[in-house]
Amino acid sequence: xxxxxxxxxxxxxxxxxxxxxxxxxxxxxxxxxxxxxxxxxxxxxxxxxxxxxxxxxxxxxxxxxxxxxxxxxxxxxxxxxxxxxxxxxxxxxxxxxxxxxxxxxxxxxxxxxxxxxxxxxxxxxxxxxxxxxxxxxxxxxxxxxxxxxxxxxxxxxxxxxxxxxxxxxxxxxxxxxxxxxxxxxxxxxxxxxxxxxxxxxxxxxxxxxxxxxxxxxxxxxxxxxxxxxxxxxxxxxxxxxxxxxxxxxxxxxxxxxxxxxxxxxxxxxxxxxxxxxxxxxxxxxxxxxxxxxxxxxxxxxxxxxxxxxxxxxxxxxxxxxxxxxxxxxxxxxxxxxxxxxxxxxxxxx
Numbered sequence: 001x002x003x004x005x006x007x008x009x010x011x012x013x014x015x016x017x018x019x020x021x022x023x024x025x026x027x028x029x030x031x032x033x034x035x036x037x038x039x040x041x042x043x044x045x046x047x048x049x050x051x052x053x054x055x056x057x058x059x060x061x062x063x064x065x066x067x068x069x070x071x072x073x074x075x076x077x078x079x080x081x082x083x084x085x086x087x088x089x090x091x092x093x094x095x096x097x098x099x100x101x102x103x104x105x106x107x108x109x110x111x112x113x114x115x116x117x118x119x120x121x122x123x124x125x126x127x128x129x130x131x132x133x134x135x136x137x138x139x140x141x142x143x144x145x146x147x148x149x150x151x152x153x154x155x156x157x158x159x160x161x162x163x164x165x166x167x168x169x170x171x172x173x174x175x176x177x178x179x180x181x182x183x184x185x186x187x188x189x190x191x192x193x194x195x196x197x198x199x200x201x202x203x204x205x206x207x208x209x210x211x212x213x214x215x216x217x218x219x220x221x222x223x224x225x226x227x228x229x230x231x232x233x234x235x236x237x238x239x240x241x242x243x244x245x246x247x248x249x250x251x252x253x254x255x256x257x258x259x260x261x262x263x264x265x266x267x268x269x270x271x272x273x274x275x276x277x278x279x280x281x282x283x284x285x286x287x288x289x290x291x292x293x294x295x296x297x298x299x300x301x302x303x304x305x306x307x308x309x310x311x312x313x314x315x316x317x318x319x320x321x322x323x324x325x326x327x328x329x330x331x332x333x334x335x336x337x338x339x340x341x342x343x344x345x346x347x348x349x
Contacts, residue, residue: 002028003039004185010178012047013160015152017173019209020182026166027059029182030132033164035241044242047162048130051245052080055123059134061115064260065108066267069100069118071259072107073125078256080126087125094121097151099144113139120148131155131163137172149175170205181209188212295340302346305329310345 002025010016018026031037033044034056048054063072070091077087095103098117101110107118120136131152137145153175155161165176173179174193181188181196189196189212193205202208265272305327306312313330336343 002185003032003042006042006185006187008180008187008190010162010164012162013156014177015156015163015165015175016178016180017176018164018166018180018182019168019170019173019205020166022168024182025185026182027134030056030134030164030166033132033242035243038241039239041239043239046130046242048128049242049244051243052126053128053130054243055126055128055131055133057119057123057131057133057136061119063107063115063119063122064264066106066264067260068104068106069095070103071263072118072122073103075256075260076122077125078252078259081250081252082126090125090127091121094124097147113141116140117144129161131161131165133163133165135166135168137167137169145169145172170209174205179205181212183213183216186216188216293340297341298344299336299341300344300346301333301336302349303329309347 006025006029008029018029020026028037032039033046034054046054064075067075073087073091073094074084077090082090091103094100098121100114100117100121107115110118116136116139120133123131123133123136137148140148149172152163152165156163156177165173167173177192178190179193179196180190189199189208191199196208197203197205200208200211202211265275301310303310306329310330310333313327313333333343
């Protein structure tokens with residue numbers, strides 16, 4: 001069990017910072033909210049019902065290395081059915097805000113931190129109502145990290161955006177409206193940063209997290225025996241996913257996928273040559289290996305038509321139904337002798 005008895009509430013128009021060590025279930029929770037992982041039981045309610053209303057930045061890089069930054073914006077913008085002018089204007093704004101290099105740079109040529117900033121830009125590109133950002137400030141310069149947090153706060157205050165963010169940097173999460181402290185799949189506390197420090201009588205959030213973790217250890221909630229003894233309910237059927245993909249067909253999404261594949265093959269010359277040469281290679285191999293006349297193949301022959309066997313073919317007697325007095329068995333043998341078969345006559349089976 002990864003998530004156990006978790007009850008999390010995110011208020012609209014606020015930043016919710018989810019804090020916890022690696023492996024505590026933060027990414028699993030976000031994937032479940034996005035509908036990428038199914039729950040065994042329980043419910044997730046999200047006001048944004050469609051993917052186009054959510055901006056998701058995963059922990060792993062979900063970018064195409066053979067695309068430029070501009071092409072990446074164009075691809076994801078078309079997936080979210082944005083107009084070309086909107087994609088261009090938003091792209092210029094995000095390049096400046098996130099201190100990204102020129103749009104003509106290939107994503108694969110960027111550093112790890114720059115690639116994460118491109119991933120964040122993709123999540124912000126279509127300006128949705130809900131943002132789910134999995135560790136967006138990892139590997140980012142402190143000055144830029146501060147700028148990102150200021151932008152996120154501005155989005156919540158001016159445009160009432162809702163943001164769920166995970167981070168390992170506990171102190172930077174003090175800027176969030178609500179903090180959820182998570183450990184071993186359990187939400188230890190969920191309050192504003194000042195309220196948490198006041199309740200636990202601590203000066204920093206690190207002290208709060210340490211104090212709550214020790215309480216959890218003392219209660220035995222993290223022990224293997226306690227985990228195995230608790231029986232969690234299982235739903236009769238898989239709970240519905242909170243966010244749906246939208247319509248089955250979209251011309252813009254189709255064109256985006258077509259554009260992505262064209263760019264991939266143009267920039268991947270070995271793959272393009274392989275795809276072009278593969279049909280010719282298949283035709284050549286099939287024609288070379290299949291359909292040829294067998295050579296030196298041993299074949300046994302038995303004829304019920306000729307009383308004395310195929311030696312009767314040398315005298316042309318009118319023994320049975322034939323054409324021009326020559327038995328059909330003899331005529332058939334004449335054709336077989338023209339082939340490369342090795343014929344052996346037998347008088348019975």
